[in-house]
Structure formats: structure tokens, C-alpha cells
Amino acid sequence: MALATLSAHPHRPIKASISERAATSPAFSSPSHLPMRKIPGDYGLPLIGPIQDRFSYFYTQGRDDFFRSRVKLHKSTVFRVNVPPGPFIAPDPRVIALLDAASFPVLFDTSLVEKRDLFTGTFAPSPALTGGYRVLSYLDPAEPLHAPLKKLLFFLLSSRRQAVIPEFRRTFTALFDSLDAALAADGKADFGGANDRACFDFLCRAFFDRDPAQTPLGLDGPKLIVKWVLVQLGPLLTVGLPSFIEDLLLHSFRLPPALVKKDYDRLAEFFKEAAAPVLDEAESMGISRDEAVHNILFATCFNGFGGMKILFPGILKWLGRAGGTVHGRLAEEVREAVAGIGGGEVTMRAIEAMPLVKSVVYEALRMEPPVPLQYGRAKRDMVVESHDAAYEVRAGELLFGYQPFATKDPRVFERAEEFVADRFVGERGEELLKYVVWSNGPETEAATMGNKQCAGKDFVVLVARLLVVELFLRYDSLDIEVGTSALGSSVKLTSLKRATF
Structure with missing residues (x-):
């Protein structure tokens, strides 16, 4: 573990991590009286340094060891380093890395950091990939369209909230039926492809009352989206090609938007029709229908x-x-809550009576947050504090956080590297939720129009809990094989033991 080089105090409370420099003071100071330390690390020679770091990050070390080795080298969880993609794609790959739970929260404070065009980090994909618009994820809260666009997403999430549970159950019942059939035929079932199909169908049915298979989009939605996402995120991904070929193709130059223009246009046409009621609401908010389409699509x-x-x-x-x-514990909890509180149905009241289900979802989000990299540019001179020291940050410097290190900080979490299913059960578990920050903010705080926390934060947690509920209503246990892919884990099911009642 990268932070194991620091002495562990699992129950030590985390201090406020940021303080502004006093306007009248000529020097930085730490209000908590931690020792001031110069930020260690450097960026190496121009061009050469960023490319060397990029190869270490992707190939010779891999992402976790890349950061772990530098924590050990600098004896600090705050240091200077280059992050990919580097030259020719990113104008400036130099960042200050924040790799612990004490320093990481500065990235959420939009009074101290700017979030403009930092959704994907040191570079922003071409707006040609999003209809010519800078969509909400790339806007800073201070920009005029941020609040109305986020309000529009809140409307989208709430307008058909009653459809979420029934449409999820309908769609994922079909998914598990297909997995059962594949297991019976082949002895293994690939979860990834079936999940892609189910997720897209569910989102379209739940929020737009459309079955994409009954539209000109047909069954093509998931593969069109994956191609479009890969063109945007290619500079940050590795897809398993030989290192020098992959680095040249993905990490040295941007892939042209023309590669996916026809695919994207098909998606946009679908949303122009399917999202018509939401587009009407957008117009009432002063957002053009065209800009709204591309934000809803994104x-x-x-x-x-x-x-x-x-x-x-x-x-x-x-x-x-x-x-x-x-x-066994999950199956018992799920079935008792559904049979008792839900009266045989999956309801919100029944779901809320499943603390272990909720805990395993938060633990999965802690162990492997879907968006592991976060960024913010310092708006002013400030002091950033780790557990052990305070560091001067100058206005304009780019701060970078690698979330899996912050959410596996042994100063906060006991057995930090282990998946502990009931970690977030009970009073102590609830207290730890403020350190679960997968949504670009603490789990204990709410997404608002004035912050950059994920608008769909509560929706994501709900559907993740629904997945666990559906799984253990239907099965007693599962066995898996795990691999890797460009976008997360690749999972094959090798057994699903049917529940007997």
C-alpha cells in the first residue's frame, strides 16, 4: 500500500485540509501548526520528463506502483509529478499530486480551485465530440450555464423517478435470464456485454420511456457509446497493444472526432426524439434545445x-x-426485507432496511471508484495539508488527486486494502462515509447547482444497491473469473447457484 510508509493512526480525525493565506501576510502559514515543507519532486527535462513518466505510468510500473514508488521516494503523499498524456495532447502535464484523505478534499472546494475543462485532466477532448458544446462536466460552477444545466439534470433524474425500480427489475431480470442460459450452454457467462445492453436499455426506459431496440438506433447503442468514449479517453487508457505502438496511437496524438461522427449523430438523433419532454423543460430554463440534447446525451x-x-x-x-x-448474509438480509417490509416487492422502504447491501456498495465504491482521477486549478495562493505537513501551492498550479489512494488511506480505514463487506454498517460505519468520495465530494454531502458533485450521485448508489438486491433475490452465491479491460474490470461468471425457497 502506497501510504504504508507513514505511521498508521486509523482513528485519528482528519483535520481541515485547506487554509487560505492571510491577505495581509507576506508568508504562507499552517493554521494547525503542521511543519511547512517544500513540495518534493520535479518534472524532469522538457518533453523527456513527461514521456518518461508516461511510460512508467502505463507500462514499466503501472498506475498504482507509479504513485506508490514516488510516495516512498519523497516520503510524502504530496509531490510534484507529470501525469499522462503529456506532450502534444496536454498543454502542461505538470501537477501537484494529493494522495491521502487529508489533502484530497481541496479538489472539491470550488472557492479554492477552478474546475473549468478539467473533467478529463490535463487535456480536454474536442467539443466536436459533444456537438460543438462544452458540456456540463467541463464547466466550472462560476460559468453562467453550469447552474441551469445541472438543474436540468436534476429535473431529468426526478421526472420519472417512479419508473426506476420497476424498469431496473424488468431489464435486469432479462439480463440474469441470459446469463443463466449462457452458463447452461457454455459453463461460463460474460457479464460485460450483457451488462452493457441492460444498462443502456434501462436508462432509456427509465428516463425516456423508450426501448431503443424499437427505434432506428436498434441494438447499436452500447457499441456506439463505447467507441465514442474511447476516442475521448484514449490518451488516458491502455488497451493491450504493444507499448510503443499503443503510446504512438493513443498517447501522442488525439484521435480525430471524425472517427465517430456518424456514430455520435445517430445517438444525438435518438435523444432529440426520446428526450422531447426534457428538452421542453430546458427551453423554459433558457437553454437551447440543441445544447440540451448534447448535455442529456453526455x-x-x-x-x-x-x-x-x-x-x-x-x-x-x-x-x-x-x-x-x-x-449468505446478503441473501438473508435481502429476502427478509423484501418479504417483510416490501410485502414481497422491492420497494424503497425495503431497500433502506438492507444495511449490509448499502455497505457493500459503498465498499466497492471505496475500493474501486469509477472515476479515479480528479483535478482542480488553484485560484489563489493557499496552503494544502497532508496528515504530516503543510505545503505552499501557488495560484494557477494544477492539483491532481488519485482517489484510490485517498479512499484506501490507512490513517482513516483499518484493513484499508481489504474489501470489508460490513465496513459501513452501524454508527462507526456511518461516520466513515465522509471519506467515500467517488462522486467528486463526500458521500455525506449533497450535489447542488453550486458544486461539482455528481448530479446523479444518489441514483448511482440506488441502482448499485438494486443490482445486489436482484442478485441475491435470485441466487444464493456466485463464482467469477476476473480480467481487465480498457474501461474497468472484465468479469465472467462461472457459477450462479439458484436460490431455493
């Missing part, structure tokens, strides 16, 4: 579908590894 396909594509296999991975005892 929220549904990139944020929603993309998030579920990564999160759901991750949940199955961690559940599969948790073992039969955890499976």
Missing part, C-alpha cells in the same frame, strides 16, 4: 452508461471474492 451515455459499465462489473468482482459467508 449525462446518459458518458456519465450514466459509462459509470454503470465500470461500476457493475466491479461490484460483482468484489462480491465474488467476498465468499460464501458474505453471500
Whole structure:
């Protein structure tokens, strides 16, 4: 573990991590009296340094070891480093890395950091990939369109909230039927492809009352989205090609938007028709229908579908590894709550009576957050504090957080590297939720029009819990094989033991 080089105090409360420099003071100071330390690390030679770091990050070390080795080298969880993609794609790959739970929260404070064009980090994909618009994820809250666009997403999420549970059950019942058939025929079932189909169908049915298979889009939605996402995120991904070929193709130059223009246009046409009531609401807010279409498409396909594509296999991975005892406890909890509180139905009241289900979802989000990299540019001179020291940050410097290190900080979490199914059960568990920050903010705080926390934060947690509920209503246990893919884990099911009642 990268932070194991620091002495562990699991129950030590985290201090406020940020303080502004006093306006009248000529020097930085730490209000908590931690020792001031110069930020260690450097960026190496121009061009050469960023490319060397990029190869280490992707190939010779891999992302976790890349950061772990530098924590050990600098004896600090705050240091200077280059992050991909680097030259020719990113104008400036230099960042200050924040790799612990004390320093990481500065990235959420939009009074101190700017979030403009930092959704994907040191570079922003071409607006040609999003209809010519800078969509909500790339806007800073200070920009005029941020609040109305986020309000529009809140409207989208709430307008058909009653459809979420029934449409999820309908869609994922069909998914598990297909997995059962594949297991019976082949002895294995690939969760990824079936999940992609189910996630897109569910989102379209739940929010737009449309079955995409009954439209000109047909069954093509998921593959069109994946191609479009890969063109946007290619500079940050590795897809398994030989290193020098992959680095040249993906990390040295941007892939041209023309590669997916026809695919994107098909998606846009679908949403122009399917989202008509939401577009009417957008016009009443002063947002043009065209700009609204591209924001709804991005929220549904990139944020929603993309998030579920990564999160759901991750949940199955961690559940599969948790073992039969955890499976038995989950099955008992789910079935008792549905039979008793739900009267045989899956209801919100029944779901809220499943603390272990909620805990395993939060633990999966802690172990493997769907969006692991976060960024913010300092608006002013400030002091950033880790657990052990305070560091001067100058206005304009780019701050970078690697979330899996912050959410596996042993100063906060006991057995930080382990998946502990009941970690968030009970009073102590509830207290730890403020350190679960997958949504670009603490789980204990709400998304608002004035912050950058995920508009769909509560929706994501709900559907993740629904996945666990459906799984253990239907099965007693599961066995899996796990691999990797460009976007998260690749999961194959090798057994699903049917529940007997």
C-alpha cells in the first residue's frame, strides 16, 4: 500500500485540509501548526520528463506502483509529478499530486480551485465530440450555464423517478435470464456485454420511456457509446497493444472526432426524439434545445452508461471474492426485507432496511471508484495539508488527486486494502462515509447547482444497491473469473447457484 510508509493512526480525525493565506501576510502559514515543507519532486527535462513518466505510468510500473514508488521516494503523499498524456495532447502535464484523505478534499472546494475543462485532466477532448458544446462536466460552477444545466439534470433524474425500480427489475431480470442460459450452454457467462445492453436499455426506459431496440438506433447503442468514449479517453487508457505502438496511437496524438461522427449523430438523433419532454423543460430554463440534447446525451451515455459499465462489473468482482459467508448474509438480509417490509416487492422502504447491501456498495465504491482521477486549478495562493505537513501551492498550479489512494488511506480505514463487506454498517460505519468520495465530494454531502458533485450521485448508489438486491433475490452465491479491460474490470461468471425457497 502506497501510504504504508507513514505511521498508521486509523482513528485519528482528519483535520481541515485547506487554509487560505492571510491577505495581509507576506508568508504562507499552517493554521494547525503542521511543519511547512517544500513540495518534493520535479518534472524532469522538457518533453523527456513527461514521456518518461508516461511510460512508467502505463507500462514499466503501472498506475498504482507509479504513485506508490514516488510516495516512498519523497516520503510524502504530496509531490510534484507529470501525469499522462503529456506532450502534444496536454498543454502542461505538470501537477501537484494529493494522495491521502487529508489533502484530497481541496479538489472539491470550488472557492479554492477552478474546475473549468478539467473533467478529463490535463487535456480536454474536442467539443466536436459533444456537438460543438462544452458540456456540463467541463464547466466550472462560476460559468453562467453550469447552474441551469445541472438543474436540468436534476429535473431529468426526478421526472420519472417512479419508473426506476420497476424498469431496473424488468431489464435486469432479462439480463440474469441470459446469463443463466449462457452458463447452461457454455459453463461460463460474460457479464460485460450483457451488462452493457441492460444498462443502456434501462436508462432509456427509465428516463425516456423508450426501448431503443424499437427505434432506428436498434441494438447499436452500447457499441456506439463505447467507441465514442474511447476516442475521448484514449490518451488516458491502455488497451493491450504493444507499448510503443499503443503510446504512438493513443498517447501522442488525439484521435480525430471524425472517427465517430456518424456514430455520435445517430445517438444525438435518438435523444432529440426520446428526450422531447426534457428538452421542453430546458427551453423554459433558457437553454437551447440543441445544447440540451448534447448535455442529456453526455449525462446518459458518458456519465450514466459509462459509470454503470465500470461500476457493475466491479461490484460483482468484489462480491465474488467476498465468499460464501458474505453471500449468505446478503441473501438473508435481502429476502427478509423484501418479504417483510416490501410485502414481497422491492420497494424503497425495503431497500433502506438492507444495511449490509448499502455497505457493500459503498465498499466497492471505496475500493474501486469509477472515476479515479480528479483535478482542480488553484485560484489563489493557499496552503494544502497532508496528515504530516503543510505545503505552499501557488495560484494557477494544477492539483491532481488519485482517489484510490485517498479512499484506501490507512490513517482513516483499518484493513484499508481489504474489501470489508460490513465496513459501513452501524454508527462507526456511518461516520466513515465522509471519506467515500467517488462522486467528486463526500458521500455525506449533497450535489447542488453550486458544486461539482455528481448530479446523479444518489441514483448511482440506488441502482448499485438494486443490482445486489436482484442478485441475491435470485441466487444464493456466485463464482467469477476476473480480467481487465480498457474501461474497468472484465468479469465472467462461472457459477450462479439458484436460490431455493
